[in-house]
Ligand SMILES: Nc1nc2c(c(=O)[nH]1)N[C@H]1C(S)=C(S)[C@@H](COP(=O)(O)O)O[C@H]1N2
């Protein structure tokens with residue numbers, strides 16, 4: 001189980017499995033993908049060299065800034081060990097991603113008080129929207145390692161965003177930047193009927209859930 005995360009006891013019967021047999025790490029309506037890691041991409045996988053990767057944070061910040069690969073790696077290393085959940089219903093337990101906490105990038109640009117939301121955008125044009133509160137406080141990372149290996153291109157390498165407490169569509173692959181806004185601006189899937197926030201424990205899959 002993920003340290004620091006409390007899991008609610010499962011109540012009653014759920015689907016085919018008896019509640020008692022159900023892994024408490026599994027949010028409602030999800031299954032354990034075990035050794036598999038499905039690739040879900042709306043785009044063709046870009047093959048972006050690490051040397052060409054950049055990450056920019058702008059919008060409602062005191063000092064907009066762009067980091068290159070080496071500059072981003074000079075920030076304090078951080079990792080996520082825990083679970084991930086895709087809205088298409090697979091979850092993976094106990095994965096490890098290595099990179100840098102988004103807090104480190106945000107500390108450098110200094111968000112303005114009116115900043116309330118972010119749009120994350122990829123080098124391919126993919127976008128996802130998030131409340132600023134969901135990407136601060138050690139809950140979001142820019143990562144370039146999966147396990148101890150470089151993040152594979154089909155999974156967003158050279159670098160992607162991860163926001164693992166929300167459904168994984170929020171975690172933009174081939175991340176290019178974050179724009180801080182004073183309002184919520186729906187991203188790619190959110191414009192196509194998905195929920196604006198996407199909490200897997202509340203089963204916030206579609207708009208209106
Ligand atoms: N750029 C980009 N990022 C993306 C997506 C995408 O299509 N393009 N799909 C999202 C969805 S729906 C999921 S579940 C995860 C899938 O990540 P994976 O392919 O590494 O499993 O990436 C998210 N980030």
Ligand SMILES: [Mo]
Nearest residue numbers: 086087088169
């Ligand atoms: Mo997904």
